[in-house]
Amino acid sequence: MDLGPAAFPVAEQACRVIESAAVGQRYHRLLLDAPELSARSRPGQFFHLLCRDSAGNGPYLRRPMSIWRCGPDQPLGFLLHVKGKGTAALAALREGDRLSVVGPLGQGFRLDPRWRRILILARGVGLATLAPLTGAAAALGIEVQAVLSARSPDDLMAEEFAGTSGARITPVFDSDGSSEVPRVEALLRERFALERPNAVFTCGSNRLFLLLQRLAAEFGIPGQVALEQQMGCGLGMCFCCVRQVRDAAGRVVNLRVCAEGPVFDLQAALAW
Ligand SMILES: Cc1cc2nc3c(=O)[nH]c(=O)nc-3n(C[C@H](O)[C@H](O)[C@H](O)COP(=O)(O)OP(=O)(O)OC[C@H]3O[C@@H](n4cnc5c(N)ncnc54)[C@H](O)[C@@H]3O)c2cc1C
Ligand code: FES
Incomplete structure:
Protein backbone atom coordinates (compact mmCIF):
# COMPACT_ATOMS: atom_id res chain seq x y z
CA MET A 1 0.00 0.00 0.00
CA ASP A 2 1.45 3.34 -1.05
CA LEU A 3 0.99 5.89 1.73
CA GLY A 4 2.04 8.79 -0.59
CA PRO A 5 2.54 10.85 -2.67
CA ALA A 6 0.71 14.10 -2.14
CA ALA A 7 -1.88 15.05 -4.70
CA PHE A 8 -0.72 18.19 -6.52
CA PRO A 9 -1.52 21.02 -6.77
CA VAL A 10 -0.92 22.03 -3.16
CA ALA A 11 -2.16 25.38 -1.96
CA GLU A 12 -1.51 27.70 0.94
CA GLN A 13 -4.24 27.59 3.57
CA ALA A 14 -4.68 29.56 6.79
CA CYS A 15 -5.88 27.02 9.37
CA ARG A 16 -7.35 27.72 12.79
CA VAL A 17 -5.33 26.51 15.77
CA ILE A 18 -7.54 24.36 18.01
CA GLU A 19 -4.85 23.30 20.49
CA SER A 20 -1.38 24.61 21.33
CA ALA A 21 0.32 23.00 24.31
CA ALA A 22 3.78 22.33 25.71
CA VAL A 23 4.93 18.69 25.84
CA GLY A 24 7.60 18.29 28.52
CA GLN A 25 10.41 20.84 28.69
CA ARG A 26 11.40 21.14 25.02
CA TYR A 27 8.53 20.06 22.80
CA HIS A 28 5.21 21.54 21.73
CA ARG A 29 2.13 20.17 20.01
CA LEU A 30 -0.15 22.06 17.64
CA LEU A 31 -3.52 20.81 16.41
CA LEU A 32 -5.24 22.53 13.49
CA ASP A 33 -8.79 22.52 12.19
CA ALA A 34 -8.05 21.37 8.61
CA PRO A 35 -10.35 18.40 7.82
CA GLU A 36 -9.68 18.24 4.09
CA LEU A 37 -5.89 18.50 4.46
CA SER A 38 -5.85 16.04 7.34
CA ALA A 39 -7.89 13.46 5.40
CA ARG A 40 -5.46 13.46 2.47
CA SER A 41 -2.23 13.64 4.47
CA ARG A 42 -0.12 10.49 4.66
CA PRO A 43 2.42 9.35 7.30
CA GLY A 44 5.90 10.57 6.37
CA GLN A 45 4.71 13.61 4.43
CA PHE A 46 5.23 17.14 5.74
CA PHE A 47 3.86 20.66 5.64
CA HIS A 48 5.75 23.91 5.15
CA LEU A 49 4.67 26.24 7.94
CA LEU A 50 4.83 30.03 8.05
CA CYS A 51 6.18 30.61 11.54
CA ARG A 52 4.57 33.86 12.68
CA ASP A 53 3.16 34.47 16.14
CA SER A 54 -0.15 36.30 16.57
CA ALA A 55 1.71 39.65 16.42
CA GLY A 56 3.13 38.65 13.00
CA ASN A 57 6.71 38.16 14.24
CA GLY A 58 8.81 35.32 12.85
CA PRO A 59 11.32 34.38 10.13
CA TYR A 60 10.70 34.94 6.41
CA LEU A 61 11.29 31.33 5.32
CA ARG A 62 8.77 28.64 6.14
CA ARG A 63 9.88 25.66 8.24
CA PRO A 64 9.21 22.01 7.25
CA MET A 65 7.32 19.97 9.85
CA SER A 66 6.29 16.31 9.65
CA ILE A 67 2.68 15.32 9.93
CA TRP A 68 2.25 13.97 13.43
CA ARG A 69 -1.53 13.44 13.46
CA CYS A 70 -3.79 13.10 10.43
CA GLY A 71 -6.76 11.22 9.03
CA PRO A 72 -10.45 11.55 8.29
CA ASP A 73 -12.28 13.41 11.10
CA GLN A 74 -8.99 14.11 12.92
CA PRO A 75 -7.26 17.44 13.45
CA LEU A 76 -4.02 17.97 11.57
CA GLY A 77 -1.23 17.78 14.15
CA PHE A 78 2.45 18.72 14.49
CA LEU A 79 4.88 17.90 17.29
CA LEU A 80 7.83 20.25 17.38
CA HIS A 81 11.11 20.61 19.16
CA VAL A 82 11.35 24.30 20.07
CA LYS A 83 14.91 25.19 19.04
CA GLY A 84 15.04 28.51 17.10
CA LYS A 85 12.97 31.50 16.14
CA GLY A 86 10.65 29.60 13.76
CA THR A 87 9.61 26.92 16.20
CA ALA A 88 9.43 29.50 19.03
CA ALA A 89 6.92 31.52 16.96
CA LEU A 90 4.90 28.33 16.35
CA ALA A 91 4.90 27.52 20.07
CA ALA A 92 3.62 31.05 20.80
CA LEU A 93 0.45 30.45 18.74
CA ARG A 94 -2.74 30.22 20.79
CA GLU A 95 -6.13 28.61 20.26
CA GLY A 96 -8.05 30.62 17.66
CA ASP A 97 -4.92 31.97 15.90
CA ARG A 98 -4.41 31.20 12.21
CA LEU A 99 -1.41 29.30 10.83
CA SER A 100 -0.50 29.38 7.14
CA VAL A 101 0.39 25.88 5.89
CA VAL A 102 1.47 24.51 2.49
CA GLY A 103 1.06 20.79 1.92
CA PRO A 104 0.84 17.89 2.30
CA LEU A 105 4.25 17.63 0.61
CA GLY A 106 6.75 14.92 -0.28
CA GLN A 107 6.70 11.14 -0.46
CA GLY A 108 5.46 9.29 2.62
CA PHE A 109 6.12 5.83 4.07
CA ARG A 110 4.98 2.74 2.21
CA LEU A 111 3.27 -0.18 3.98
CA ASP A 112 2.59 -3.56 2.38
CA PRO A 113 -0.72 -5.01 3.65
CA ARG A 114 0.86 -8.50 3.48
CA TRP A 115 3.31 -7.57 6.24
CA ARG A 116 2.61 -8.95 9.71
CA ARG A 117 5.12 -7.00 11.80
CA ILE A 118 7.28 -3.88 11.44
CA LEU A 119 9.98 -2.44 13.69
CA ILE A 120 10.46 1.29 14.23
CA LEU A 121 13.70 2.77 15.61
CA ALA A 122 13.29 6.45 16.50
CA ARG A 123 15.07 9.13 18.45
CA GLY A 124 14.14 12.64 19.55
CA VAL A 125 11.73 14.42 17.31
CA GLY A 126 12.04 11.57 14.78
CA LEU A 127 9.23 10.19 16.94
CA ALA A 128 6.89 12.82 15.49
CA THR A 129 7.64 11.73 11.92
CA LEU A 130 7.20 8.02 12.66
CA ALA A 131 4.19 8.33 15.01
CA PRO A 132 1.43 8.28 12.35
CA LEU A 133 2.91 5.09 10.91
CA THR A 134 1.79 3.25 14.07
CA GLY A 135 -1.89 4.01 13.43
CA ALA A 136 -1.63 3.28 9.69
CA ALA A 137 0.01 -0.10 10.43
CA ALA A 138 -2.58 -0.95 13.11
CA ALA A 139 -5.37 -0.22 10.61
CA LEU A 140 -3.85 -2.86 8.31
CA GLY A 141 -3.49 -5.38 11.15
CA ILE A 142 0.32 -5.01 11.17
CA GLU A 143 1.98 -5.32 14.59
CA VAL A 144 4.35 -2.48 15.48
CA GLN A 145 7.40 -2.92 17.67
CA ALA A 146 9.23 0.29 18.47
CA VAL A 147 12.57 1.04 20.06
CA LEU A 148 12.44 4.67 21.21
CA SER A 149 15.66 6.41 22.17
CA ALA A 150 15.63 9.49 24.41
CA ARG A 151 17.92 11.42 26.72
CA SER A 152 15.95 10.39 29.80
CA PRO A 153 12.48 9.09 30.77
CA ASP A 154 11.24 12.73 30.91
CA ASP A 155 11.97 13.11 27.18
CA LEU A 156 10.41 9.84 25.97
CA MET A 157 6.96 10.94 24.63
CA ALA A 158 5.71 7.34 24.37
CA GLU A 159 2.07 8.40 24.43
CA GLU A 160 2.65 11.05 21.74
CA PHE A 161 4.30 8.32 19.64
CA ALA A 162 1.91 5.41 19.97
CA GLY A 163 -1.47 7.09 20.56
CA THR A 164 -4.08 4.32 20.64
CA SER A 165 -2.27 2.12 18.10
CA GLY A 166 -1.17 -0.55 20.58
CA ALA A 167 2.47 -0.34 19.43
CA ARG A 168 4.85 -2.27 21.71
CA ILE A 169 7.50 0.14 22.94
CA THR A 170 10.97 -0.60 24.27
CA PRO A 171 12.55 2.62 25.58
CA VAL A 172 16.32 3.18 25.72
CA PHE A 173 17.94 6.14 27.47
CA ASP A 174 21.19 8.12 27.46
CA SER A 175 20.76 8.55 31.22
CA ASP A 176 21.33 4.84 31.95
CA GLY A 177 23.50 3.99 28.93
CA SER A 178 20.87 1.71 27.34
CA SER A 179 20.80 3.94 24.21
CA GLU A 180 24.47 3.27 23.41
CA VAL A 181 24.83 1.80 19.93
CA PRO A 182 26.29 -1.60 21.01
CA ARG A 183 23.41 -2.11 23.44
CA VAL A 184 20.77 -1.12 20.86
CA GLU A 185 22.49 -3.45 18.40
CA ALA A 186 22.22 -6.36 20.85
CA LEU A 187 18.53 -5.57 21.40
CA LEU A 188 17.80 -5.44 17.66
CA ARG A 189 19.73 -8.65 16.95
CA GLU A 190 17.62 -10.43 19.56
CA ARG A 191 14.40 -9.03 18.05
CA PHE A 192 15.40 -9.93 14.51
CA ALA A 193 16.22 -13.49 15.59
CA LEU A 194 13.07 -14.06 17.70
CA GLU A 195 10.40 -11.93 16.03
CA ARG A 196 11.74 -10.98 12.63
CA PRO A 197 9.98 -7.88 11.25
CA ASN A 198 8.91 -7.67 7.60
CA ALA A 199 10.31 -4.14 7.39
CA VAL A 200 12.12 -1.55 9.50
CA PHE A 201 11.76 2.24 9.70
CA THR A 202 13.87 4.98 11.25
CA CYS A 203 14.22 8.75 11.69
CA GLY A 204 15.98 11.18 13.99
CA SER A 205 19.54 9.91 14.52
CA ASN A 206 22.47 9.38 12.18
CA ARG A 207 24.11 6.73 14.37
CA LEU A 208 20.87 4.74 14.73
CA PHE A 209 20.24 5.05 10.99
CA LEU A 210 23.70 3.59 10.28
CA LEU A 211 23.13 0.78 12.77
CA LEU A 212 19.74 -0.13 11.32
CA GLN A 213 21.04 0.08 7.74
CA ARG A 214 23.87 -2.34 8.58
CA LEU A 215 21.69 -4.83 10.48
CA ALA A 216 18.83 -4.71 7.94
CA ALA A 217 21.33 -5.49 5.15
CA GLU A 218 22.79 -8.38 7.18
CA PHE A 219 19.35 -9.88 7.92
CA GLY A 220 17.88 -9.08 4.47
CA ILE A 221 15.07 -6.92 5.83
CA PRO A 222 13.78 -3.99 3.71
CA GLY A 223 13.62 -0.57 5.31
CA GLN A 224 12.78 3.09 4.95
CA VAL A 225 14.31 6.22 6.48
CA ALA A 226 12.87 9.74 6.73
C1 LIG B 1 10.83 16.93 6.21
C2 LIG B 1 11.14 17.50 7.56
C3 LIG B 1 10.32 17.20 8.63
C4 LIG B 1 10.58 17.75 9.89
N1 LIG B 1 9.75 17.42 10.91
C5 LIG B 1 9.95 17.95 12.12
C6 LIG B 1 9.06 17.67 13.18
O1 LIG B 1 8.08 16.92 13.04
N2 LIG B 1 9.30 18.26 14.38
C7 LIG B 1 10.39 19.09 14.57
O2 LIG B 1 10.56 19.60 15.68
N3 LIG B 1 11.25 19.36 13.59
C8 LIG B 1 11.05 18.83 12.37
N4 LIG B 1 11.91 19.12 11.36
C9 LIG B 1 13.05 20.04 11.62
C10 LIG B 1 12.53 21.46 11.64
O3 LIG B 1 12.15 21.85 10.33
C11 LIG B 1 13.63 22.41 12.13
O4 LIG B 1 13.96 22.08 13.45
C12 LIG B 1 13.13 23.83 12.09
O5 LIG B 1 13.15 24.28 10.77
C13 LIG B 1 13.98 24.72 12.97
O6 LIG B 1 13.50 26.03 12.77
P1 LIG B 1 13.80 27.18 13.82
O7 LIG B 1 13.55 28.48 13.15
O8 LIG B 1 13.11 26.93 15.11
O9 LIG B 1 15.30 27.02 14.11
P2 LIG B 1 16.51 27.66 13.29
O10 LIG B 1 16.87 28.90 14.01
O11 LIG B 1 16.24 27.73 11.82
O12 LIG B 1 17.51 26.54 13.50
C14 LIG B 1 17.90 26.08 14.77
C15 LIG B 1 18.98 25.07 14.53
O13 LIG B 1 18.44 23.94 13.83
C16 LIG B 1 19.14 23.72 12.61
N5 LIG B 1 18.14 23.30 11.62
C17 LIG B 1 17.16 24.04 11.09
N6 LIG B 1 16.45 23.31 10.21
C18 LIG B 1 17.00 22.06 10.22
C19 LIG B 1 16.72 20.84 9.52
N7 LIG B 1 15.73 20.74 8.63
N8 LIG B 1 17.49 19.77 9.78
C20 LIG B 1 18.50 19.84 10.65
N9 LIG B 1 18.81 20.96 11.34
C21 LIG B 1 18.08 22.05 11.12
C22 LIG B 1 19.78 25.04 12.27
O14 LIG B 1 20.93 24.87 11.47
C23 LIG B 1 20.11 25.58 13.66
O15 LIG B 1 21.30 25.03 14.14
C24 LIG B 1 11.69 18.60 10.09
C25 LIG B 1 12.54 18.89 9.01
C26 LIG B 1 12.27 18.34 7.76
C27 LIG B 1 13.16 18.67 6.62
S1 FES C 1 13.39 22.99 -0.59
FE1 FES C 1 13.39 23.89 -2.59
S2 FES C 1 13.78 22.12 -3.83
FE2 FES C 1 13.55 21.28 -1.86
Whole structure:
Protein backbone atom coordinates (compact mmCIF):
# COMPACT_ATOMS: atom_id res chain seq x y z
CA MET A 1 0.00 0.00 0.00
CA ASP A 2 1.45 3.34 -1.05
CA LEU A 3 0.99 5.89 1.73
CA GLY A 4 2.04 8.79 -0.59
CA PRO A 5 2.54 10.85 -2.67
CA ALA A 6 0.71 14.10 -2.14
CA ALA A 7 -1.88 15.05 -4.70
CA PHE A 8 -0.72 18.19 -6.52
CA PRO A 9 -1.52 21.02 -6.77
CA VAL A 10 -0.92 22.03 -3.16
CA ALA A 11 -2.16 25.38 -1.96
CA GLU A 12 -1.51 27.70 0.94
CA GLN A 13 -4.24 27.59 3.57
CA ALA A 14 -4.68 29.56 6.79
CA CYS A 15 -5.88 27.02 9.37
CA ARG A 16 -7.35 27.72 12.79
CA VAL A 17 -5.33 26.51 15.77
CA ILE A 18 -7.54 24.36 18.01
CA GLU A 19 -4.85 23.30 20.49
CA SER A 20 -1.38 24.61 21.33
CA ALA A 21 0.32 23.00 24.31
CA ALA A 22 3.78 22.33 25.71
CA VAL A 23 4.93 18.69 25.84
CA GLY A 24 7.60 18.29 28.52
CA GLN A 25 10.41 20.84 28.69
CA ARG A 26 11.40 21.14 25.02
CA TYR A 27 8.53 20.06 22.80
CA HIS A 28 5.21 21.54 21.73
CA ARG A 29 2.13 20.17 20.01
CA LEU A 30 -0.15 22.06 17.64
CA LEU A 31 -3.52 20.81 16.41
CA LEU A 32 -5.24 22.53 13.49
CA ASP A 33 -8.79 22.52 12.19
CA ALA A 34 -8.05 21.37 8.61
CA PRO A 35 -10.35 18.40 7.82
CA GLU A 36 -9.68 18.24 4.09
CA LEU A 37 -5.89 18.50 4.46
CA SER A 38 -5.85 16.04 7.34
CA ALA A 39 -7.89 13.46 5.40
CA ARG A 40 -5.46 13.46 2.47
CA SER A 41 -2.23 13.64 4.47
CA ARG A 42 -0.12 10.49 4.66
CA PRO A 43 2.42 9.35 7.30
CA GLY A 44 5.90 10.57 6.37
CA GLN A 45 4.71 13.61 4.43
CA PHE A 46 5.23 17.14 5.74
CA PHE A 47 3.86 20.66 5.64
CA HIS A 48 5.75 23.91 5.15
CA LEU A 49 4.67 26.24 7.94
CA LEU A 50 4.83 30.03 8.05
CA CYS A 51 6.18 30.61 11.54
CA ARG A 52 4.57 33.86 12.68
CA ASP A 53 3.16 34.47 16.14
CA SER A 54 -0.15 36.30 16.57
CA ALA A 55 1.71 39.65 16.42
CA GLY A 56 3.13 38.65 13.00
CA ASN A 57 6.71 38.16 14.24
CA GLY A 58 8.81 35.32 12.85
CA PRO A 59 11.32 34.38 10.13
CA TYR A 60 10.70 34.94 6.41
CA LEU A 61 11.29 31.33 5.32
CA ARG A 62 8.77 28.64 6.14
CA ARG A 63 9.88 25.66 8.24
CA PRO A 64 9.21 22.01 7.25
CA MET A 65 7.32 19.97 9.85
CA SER A 66 6.29 16.31 9.65
CA ILE A 67 2.68 15.32 9.93
CA TRP A 68 2.25 13.97 13.43
CA ARG A 69 -1.53 13.44 13.46
CA CYS A 70 -3.79 13.10 10.43
CA GLY A 71 -6.76 11.22 9.03
CA PRO A 72 -10.45 11.55 8.29
CA ASP A 73 -12.28 13.41 11.10
CA GLN A 74 -8.99 14.11 12.92
CA PRO A 75 -7.26 17.44 13.45
CA LEU A 76 -4.02 17.97 11.57
CA GLY A 77 -1.23 17.78 14.15
CA PHE A 78 2.45 18.72 14.49
CA LEU A 79 4.88 17.90 17.29
CA LEU A 80 7.83 20.25 17.38
CA HIS A 81 11.11 20.61 19.16
CA VAL A 82 11.35 24.30 20.07
CA LYS A 83 14.91 25.19 19.04
CA GLY A 84 15.04 28.51 17.10
CA LYS A 85 12.97 31.50 16.14
CA GLY A 86 10.65 29.60 13.76
CA THR A 87 9.61 26.92 16.20
CA ALA A 88 9.43 29.50 19.03
CA ALA A 89 6.92 31.52 16.96
CA LEU A 90 4.90 28.33 16.35
CA ALA A 91 4.90 27.52 20.07
CA ALA A 92 3.62 31.05 20.80
CA LEU A 93 0.45 30.45 18.74
CA ARG A 94 -2.74 30.22 20.79
CA GLU A 95 -6.13 28.61 20.26
CA GLY A 96 -8.05 30.62 17.66
CA ASP A 97 -4.92 31.97 15.90
CA ARG A 98 -4.41 31.20 12.21
CA LEU A 99 -1.41 29.30 10.83
CA SER A 100 -0.50 29.38 7.14
CA VAL A 101 0.39 25.88 5.89
CA VAL A 102 1.47 24.51 2.49
CA GLY A 103 1.06 20.79 1.92
CA PRO A 104 0.84 17.89 2.30
CA LEU A 105 4.25 17.63 0.61
CA GLY A 106 6.75 14.92 -0.28
CA GLN A 107 6.70 11.14 -0.46
CA GLY A 108 5.46 9.29 2.62
CA PHE A 109 6.12 5.83 4.07
CA ARG A 110 4.98 2.74 2.21
CA LEU A 111 3.27 -0.18 3.98
CA ASP A 112 2.59 -3.56 2.38
CA PRO A 113 -0.72 -5.01 3.65
CA ARG A 114 0.86 -8.50 3.48
CA TRP A 115 3.31 -7.57 6.24
CA ARG A 116 2.61 -8.95 9.71
CA ARG A 117 5.12 -7.00 11.80
CA ILE A 118 7.28 -3.88 11.44
CA LEU A 119 9.98 -2.44 13.69
CA ILE A 120 10.46 1.29 14.23
CA LEU A 121 13.70 2.77 15.61
CA ALA A 122 13.29 6.45 16.50
CA ARG A 123 15.07 9.13 18.45
CA GLY A 124 14.14 12.64 19.55
CA VAL A 125 11.73 14.42 17.31
CA GLY A 126 12.04 11.57 14.78
CA LEU A 127 9.23 10.19 16.94
CA ALA A 128 6.89 12.82 15.49
CA THR A 129 7.64 11.73 11.92
CA LEU A 130 7.20 8.02 12.66
CA ALA A 131 4.19 8.33 15.01
CA PRO A 132 1.43 8.28 12.35
CA LEU A 133 2.91 5.09 10.91
CA THR A 134 1.79 3.25 14.07
CA GLY A 135 -1.89 4.01 13.43
CA ALA A 136 -1.63 3.28 9.69
CA ALA A 137 0.01 -0.10 10.43
CA ALA A 138 -2.58 -0.95 13.11
CA ALA A 139 -5.37 -0.22 10.61
CA LEU A 140 -3.85 -2.86 8.31
CA GLY A 141 -3.49 -5.38 11.15
CA ILE A 142 0.32 -5.01 11.17
CA GLU A 143 1.98 -5.32 14.59
CA VAL A 144 4.35 -2.48 15.48
CA GLN A 145 7.40 -2.92 17.67
CA ALA A 146 9.23 0.29 18.47
CA VAL A 147 12.57 1.04 20.06
CA LEU A 148 12.44 4.67 21.21
CA SER A 149 15.66 6.41 22.17
CA ALA A 150 15.63 9.49 24.41
CA ARG A 151 17.92 11.42 26.72
CA SER A 152 15.95 10.39 29.80
CA PRO A 153 12.48 9.09 30.77
CA ASP A 154 11.24 12.73 30.91
CA ASP A 155 11.97 13.11 27.18
CA LEU A 156 10.41 9.84 25.97
CA MET A 157 6.96 10.94 24.63
CA ALA A 158 5.71 7.34 24.37
CA GLU A 159 2.07 8.40 24.43
CA GLU A 160 2.65 11.05 21.74
CA PHE A 161 4.30 8.32 19.64
CA ALA A 162 1.91 5.41 19.97
CA GLY A 163 -1.47 7.09 20.56
CA THR A 164 -4.08 4.32 20.64
CA SER A 165 -2.27 2.12 18.10
CA GLY A 166 -1.17 -0.55 20.58
CA ALA A 167 2.47 -0.34 19.43
CA ARG A 168 4.85 -2.27 21.71
CA ILE A 169 7.50 0.14 22.94
CA THR A 170 10.97 -0.60 24.27
CA PRO A 171 12.55 2.62 25.58
CA VAL A 172 16.32 3.18 25.72
CA PHE A 173 17.94 6.14 27.47
CA ASP A 174 21.19 8.12 27.46
CA SER A 175 20.76 8.55 31.22
CA ASP A 176 21.33 4.84 31.95
CA GLY A 177 23.50 3.99 28.93
CA SER A 178 20.87 1.71 27.34
CA SER A 179 20.80 3.94 24.21
CA GLU A 180 24.47 3.27 23.41
CA VAL A 181 24.83 1.80 19.93
CA PRO A 182 26.29 -1.60 21.01
CA ARG A 183 23.41 -2.11 23.44
CA VAL A 184 20.77 -1.12 20.86
CA GLU A 185 22.49 -3.45 18.40
CA ALA A 186 22.22 -6.36 20.85
CA LEU A 187 18.53 -5.57 21.40
CA LEU A 188 17.80 -5.44 17.66
CA ARG A 189 19.73 -8.65 16.95
CA GLU A 190 17.62 -10.43 19.56
CA ARG A 191 14.40 -9.03 18.05
CA PHE A 192 15.40 -9.93 14.51
CA ALA A 193 16.22 -13.49 15.59
CA LEU A 194 13.07 -14.06 17.70
CA GLU A 195 10.40 -11.93 16.03
CA ARG A 196 11.74 -10.98 12.63
CA PRO A 197 9.98 -7.88 11.25
CA ASN A 198 8.91 -7.67 7.60
CA ALA A 199 10.31 -4.14 7.39
CA VAL A 200 12.12 -1.55 9.50
CA PHE A 201 11.76 2.24 9.70
CA THR A 202 13.87 4.98 11.25
CA CYS A 203 14.22 8.75 11.69
CA GLY A 204 15.98 11.18 13.99
CA SER A 205 19.54 9.91 14.52
CA ASN A 206 22.47 9.38 12.18
CA ARG A 207 24.11 6.73 14.37
CA LEU A 208 20.87 4.74 14.73
CA PHE A 209 20.24 5.05 10.99
CA LEU A 210 23.70 3.59 10.28
CA LEU A 211 23.13 0.78 12.77
CA LEU A 212 19.74 -0.13 11.32
CA GLN A 213 21.04 0.08 7.74
CA ARG A 214 23.87 -2.34 8.58
CA LEU A 215 21.69 -4.83 10.48
CA ALA A 216 18.83 -4.71 7.94
CA ALA A 217 21.33 -5.49 5.15
CA GLU A 218 22.79 -8.38 7.18
CA PHE A 219 19.35 -9.88 7.92
CA GLY A 220 17.88 -9.08 4.47
CA ILE A 221 15.07 -6.92 5.83
CA PRO A 222 13.78 -3.99 3.71
CA GLY A 223 13.62 -0.57 5.31
CA GLN A 224 12.78 3.09 4.95
CA VAL A 225 14.31 6.22 6.48
CA ALA A 226 12.87 9.74 6.73
CA LEU A 227 15.64 12.30 6.12
CA GLU A 228 15.79 15.93 7.21
CA GLN A 229 17.35 18.84 5.40
CA GLN A 230 17.00 22.58 5.69
CA MET A 231 14.59 23.81 3.04
CA GLY A 232 13.89 26.90 0.99
CA CYS A 233 10.78 26.46 -1.15
CA GLY A 234 9.68 22.99 0.00
CA LEU A 235 8.16 22.57 -3.48
CA GLY A 236 11.01 21.09 -5.52
CA MET A 237 12.12 24.32 -7.23
CA CYS A 238 15.17 25.73 -5.40
CA PHE A 239 17.30 22.56 -4.92
CA CYS A 240 18.54 23.78 -1.53
CA CYS A 241 17.45 20.51 0.12
CA VAL A 242 19.42 17.98 -1.99
CA ARG A 243 20.98 14.97 -0.29
CA GLN A 244 23.18 12.26 -1.73
CA VAL A 245 21.39 8.95 -2.27
CA ARG A 246 22.34 5.77 -4.17
CA ASP A 247 20.22 4.97 -7.22
CA ALA A 248 19.22 1.45 -8.31
CA ALA A 249 22.55 1.06 -10.17
CA GLY A 250 24.53 2.05 -7.06
CA ARG A 251 25.54 5.49 -8.37
CA VAL A 252 25.49 8.42 -5.95
CA VAL A 253 22.91 10.98 -7.10
CA ASN A 254 21.57 14.22 -5.61
CA LEU A 255 17.87 14.07 -4.79
CA ARG A 256 15.57 16.68 -3.25
CA VAL A 257 14.38 15.78 0.24
CA CYS A 258 11.21 17.85 -0.30
CA ALA A 259 10.21 16.18 -3.57
CA GLU A 260 11.79 12.71 -3.93
CA GLY A 261 11.81 12.37 -0.11
CA PRO A 262 11.69 12.87 2.77
CA VAL A 263 11.23 9.06 2.93
CA PHE A 264 13.92 7.07 1.13
CA ASP A 265 14.88 3.42 0.90
CA LEU A 266 17.04 2.58 3.93
CA GLN A 267 19.88 1.10 1.86
CA ALA A 268 19.83 3.95 -0.69
CA ALA A 269 20.30 6.74 1.84
CA LEU A 270 23.78 7.91 2.81
CA ALA A 271 24.89 8.99 6.28
CA TRP A 272 24.94 12.66 7.18
C1 LIG B 1 10.83 16.93 6.21
C2 LIG B 1 11.14 17.50 7.56
C3 LIG B 1 10.32 17.20 8.63
C4 LIG B 1 10.58 17.75 9.89
N1 LIG B 1 9.75 17.42 10.91
C5 LIG B 1 9.95 17.95 12.12
C6 LIG B 1 9.06 17.67 13.18
O1 LIG B 1 8.08 16.92 13.04
N2 LIG B 1 9.30 18.26 14.38
C7 LIG B 1 10.39 19.09 14.57
O2 LIG B 1 10.56 19.60 15.68
N3 LIG B 1 11.25 19.36 13.59
C8 LIG B 1 11.05 18.83 12.37
N4 LIG B 1 11.91 19.12 11.36
C9 LIG B 1 13.05 20.04 11.62
C10 LIG B 1 12.53 21.46 11.64
O3 LIG B 1 12.15 21.85 10.33
C11 LIG B 1 13.63 22.41 12.13
O4 LIG B 1 13.96 22.08 13.45
C12 LIG B 1 13.13 23.83 12.09
O5 LIG B 1 13.15 24.28 10.77
C13 LIG B 1 13.98 24.72 12.97
O6 LIG B 1 13.50 26.03 12.77
P1 LIG B 1 13.80 27.18 13.82
O7 LIG B 1 13.55 28.48 13.15
O8 LIG B 1 13.11 26.93 15.11
O9 LIG B 1 15.30 27.02 14.11
P2 LIG B 1 16.51 27.66 13.29
O10 LIG B 1 16.87 28.90 14.01
O11 LIG B 1 16.24 27.73 11.82
O12 LIG B 1 17.51 26.54 13.50
C14 LIG B 1 17.90 26.08 14.77
C15 LIG B 1 18.98 25.07 14.53
O13 LIG B 1 18.44 23.94 13.83
C16 LIG B 1 19.14 23.72 12.61
N5 LIG B 1 18.14 23.30 11.62
C17 LIG B 1 17.16 24.04 11.09
N6 LIG B 1 16.45 23.31 10.21
C18 LIG B 1 17.00 22.06 10.22
C19 LIG B 1 16.72 20.84 9.52
N7 LIG B 1 15.73 20.74 8.63
N8 LIG B 1 17.49 19.77 9.78
C20 LIG B 1 18.50 19.84 10.65
N9 LIG B 1 18.81 20.96 11.34
C21 LIG B 1 18.08 22.05 11.12
C22 LIG B 1 19.78 25.04 12.27
O14 LIG B 1 20.93 24.87 11.47
C23 LIG B 1 20.11 25.58 13.66
O15 LIG B 1 21.30 25.03 14.14
C24 LIG B 1 11.69 18.60 10.09
C25 LIG B 1 12.54 18.89 9.01
C26 LIG B 1 12.27 18.34 7.76
C27 LIG B 1 13.16 18.67 6.62
S1 FES C 1 13.39 22.99 -0.59
FE1 FES C 1 13.39 23.89 -2.59
S2 FES C 1 13.78 22.12 -3.83
FE2 FES C 1 13.55 21.28 -1.86
